[in-house]
Amino acid sequence: MRVHLGGHLSWYDPGKRAWLELDARTVLEAGASQDRQSGPLTPAGVARHLGLPRGEIALVAVNGRAVDPDAVQLTPDDRVEFYPPIGGGESPSE
Amino acid sequence: MGYGFWGRILRVDLTGGKISEEEIDDTTYRLYPGGKALAAYLLLKNIPPAADPLGPENVLVLAEGLLTGAPFSTATRFTAAARSPLTGGYGESEAGGFWGAELKMAGWDAIVITGRSERPAYLRITDDAAEIRDGAHLWGRDPEEVQAVVREEVGDKLARVLQIGLGGENRVRFAAITHDLRHYNGRTGMGAVMGSKNLKAISVRGSRKVLDLACEPQSLSELGRKLAKQVKEHPQSWDLQVKGTPGLTRGLNAGGILPTRNFRSGAFEGAEDLTWEAYEKEIFTARRSCYACAVRCKREVRVADRYQVSEAWGGPEYETVAGFGSDCGINDLQAIAKANELCGRYTLDTISTSSTVAFAMECFEHGLIGAEDTGGLELRFGNADAMVRAVEMIARREHIGDLLAEGSRRAAAVLGGNAAHFAMHVKGLDLPMHEPRGKVGVGLGYAVGEAGADHLVAYHDPALANPESVSFKGAMPLGITEALPPRELSRRKAVNYAVLESWSSAGKTLGMCYFGPAPRSFIQVEDVVAAVRAATGWDVTAQDLLRVGERATNLARVFNIREGFSRRDDTLPDRLFQPLEGGALAGVGMSREEFERTLTDLYEIKGWDPVTSAPTRRRLQELGIEWAADLIGAG
Numbered sequence: 001m002r003v004h005l006g007g008h009l010s011w012y013d014p015g016k017r018a019w020l021e022l023d024a025r026t027v028l029e030a031g032a033s034q035d036r037q038s039g040p041l042t043p044a045g046v047a048r049h050l051g052l053p054r055g056e057i058a059l060v061a062v063n064g065r066a067v068d069p070d071a072v073q074l075t076p077d078d079r080v081e082f083y084p085p086i087g088g089g090e091s092p093s094e
Numbered sequence: 095m096g097y098g099f100w101g102r103i104l105r106v107d108l109t110g111g112k113i114s115e116e117e118i119d120d121t122t123y124r125l126y127p128g129g130k131a132l133a134a135y136l137l138l139k140n141i142p143p144a145a146d147p148l149g150p151e152n153v154l155v156l157a158e159g160l161l162t163g164a165p166f167s168t169a170t171r172f173t174a175a176a177r178s179p180l181t182g183g184y185g186e187s188e189a190g191g192f193w194g195a196e197l198k199m200a201g202w203d204a205i206v207i208t209g210r211s212e213r214p215a216y217l218r219i220t221d222d223a224a225e226i227r228d229g230a231h232l233w234g235r236d237p238e239e240v241q242a243v244v245r246e247e248v249g250d251k252l253a254r255v256l257q258i259g260l261g262g263e264n265r266v267r268f269a270a271i272t273h274d275l276r277h278y279n280g281r282t283g284m285g286a287v288m289g290s291k292n293l294k295a296i297s298v299r300g301s302r303k304v305l306d307l308a309c310e311p312q313s314l315s316e317l318g319r320k321l322a323k324q325v326k327e328h329p330q331s332w333d334l335q336v337k338g339t340p341g342l343t344r345g346l347n348a349g350g351i352l353p354t355r356n357f358r359s360g361a362f363e364g365a366e367d368l369t370w371e372a373y374e375k376e377i378f379t380a381r382r383s384c385y386a387c388a389v390r391c392k393r394e395v396r397v398a399d400r401y402q403v404s405e406a407w408g409g410p411e412y413e414t415v416a417g418f419g420s421d422c423g424i425n426d427l428q429a430i431a432k433a434n435e436l437c438g439r440y441t442l443d444t445i446s447t448s449s450t451v452a453f454a455m456e457c458f459e460h461g462l463i464g465a466e467d468t469g470g471l472e473l474r475f476g477n478a479d480a481m482v483r484a485v486e487m488i489a490r491r492e493h494i495g496d497l498l499a500e501g502s503r504r505a506a507a508v509l510g511g512n513a514a515h516f517a518m519h520v521k522g523l524d525l526p527m528h529e530p531r532g533k534v535g536v537g538l539g540y541a542v543g544e545a546g547a548d549h550l551v552a553y554h555d556p557a558l559a560n561p562e563s564v565s566f567k568g569a570m571p572l573g574i575t576e577a578l579p580p581r582e583l584s585r586r587k588a589v590n591y592a593v594l595e596s597w598s599s600a601g602k603t604l605g606m607c608y609f610g611p612a613p614r615s616f617i618q619v620e621d622v623v624a625a626v627r628a629a630t631g632w633d634v635t636a637q638d639l640l641r642v643g644e645r646a647t648n649l650a651r652v653f654n655i656r657e658g659f660s661r662r663d664d665t666l667p668d669r670l671f672q673p674l675e676g677g678a679l680a681g682v683g684m685s686r687e688e689f690e691r692t693l694t695d696l697y698e699i700k701g702w703d704p705v706t707s708a709p710t711r712r713r714l715q716e717l718g719i720e721w722a723a724d725l726i727g728a729g
Contacts, residue, residue, distance in 0.1 A: 006341075006345045006348075007333050007342070008329035008330050008332065010336075011329035011332045016336075053562070054562060055560050055564070056563055058560065058563075059349050059556075061348040065678070066348060081344075081348055084329075084345075084563075085557045085558075085559060085563050085566075086330065086554070086614065087346060088345040088346070088348070088349050089346065089351050089533075089580065089678065089679075090349065090556060090579065090580050090581070
């Protein structure tokens, strides 16, 4: 899974990366072991895994489409993009 | 004279060839402490009503901010102001860079330029000494040459040269002013005003230390050092340094708010080629800075392929990338860098120039402009060569460029048909590259901004939508308590807008860049207040600074009311009330009813008449500027 940390969100990555590759299974297992997440993997789960502050995520896009980060189930080939309030917009919510 | 300012203004009468000095007392400076506030005050005091913006009766003011020149990141800016030849109203544009700091080091708070020189002239300022010099040999010459010649003539390689290029000489109504070839007072046509005065350049050199002016230099210096360290420790300033403003493109595109093809759509299929990563790969050569600023968000670029672009002119900012890029349907960064360089060389505002080219492209596609008007150019969306050539035509006033140089509003009136619908402006000033249909408070700012559509009059809605965000928390000390959705247009939004507009106006008065203070970036409200206290010794609070900002906005509004502006001028292009054609917000338009209702609410909150939009006498009294009420007969 390819993940983009837009704008100042890459500051929260320890390596200050704008793009990173994640293994979906690893994210799910890590979430389950910390009792934070079970079931399908969502962009919100990826954000938690990466330690992105919820307050800094204004827009999430999956494969180029703006989505509700809690309502979309990700697959291993997806491209997930996170954007902060400045230089983003807003995610639709359902 | 108090602390933090010199208490004197340089007056330059170009008609009479005279130079004099005017004092500003402490009380006056407290009311109008530099930058925007001082400029607005000086315009109202010096420009007669109904002055021809390109005539000798117009007055050009250059005023540095209260903190400009202090060793304090982002406190770099100065204001250029006059009656705008583009809008006919209050004209204002801030630039960062080094010239404002140098003027402060020379011992002046502002320059007031009146009249018109018979022959081309330039002004030399070295500390207290100022002289008007013959500039006939500089007229028509490229800014790069002019800078070298002026520095040689004044015998100082480090002199800061503020100047106009061909666009200013030809009175393109959106001509800019540049200094050091890479910093610009871009908006509202201040370069055309300078050109109309036959004033080619102003060279400045100062030897004073701005820190010595401060009431508490040690405190100010320590604060400056603390902030310099914070740049990399704060996500928003770190982002500006690493990615620069081109870092905005990808997210705005994903959010459906990247202006595309003259604001028809909010997403561009070629956006991937306009991202900061593409910028770094294709054109970027170095990061640059403004005076004493640790953020270093400026870019330098070079292109050696089809378009030859020199690094002398600075790199395109986001506004320029989107303006000549998505808004013109172009995904060629090298062509965009070339258009940016030409705007630098000819001193044209990149926002108005690109917007006017996009307007012309839409007119061309609708048959309102033909190849016979363009010298054979197929001026269509996506044609990068034609876009670059159009910039040349505007600066040189060739073919259709002569009409486009009058600005999109005037050009639309001449072209007729649907052209007015394609001109994306407010009060004649073209829209920056921020889409109000996805952040309606920006639209409110475009509409009420005294200078016209300005994206820096307030803070953008998404930054204040989540109470847990760094940016929202940064705004709370200003009295912002409610986080609101970006597309909510309501009285609550107007309440927030009024506060943030005053804060932005205060920033322009203090000489601080928009990329300094919270909520946009890393400098907390308490640090701005501490800096003003250390510089001046004044016992000020954040609320006092908001009042300073509000006072400046009211003066600008009085200027416009005096020139016949009214509520009807506080509007938006029709297109913004239509649905976006593409992107994440396809189908979304602003509601005209909600907009008008919120405008009425905003006037009420600001103490302005809901019909005329004029400040009431009572409000002006409360702000300590009742004299301004007399200028407009306010009741």
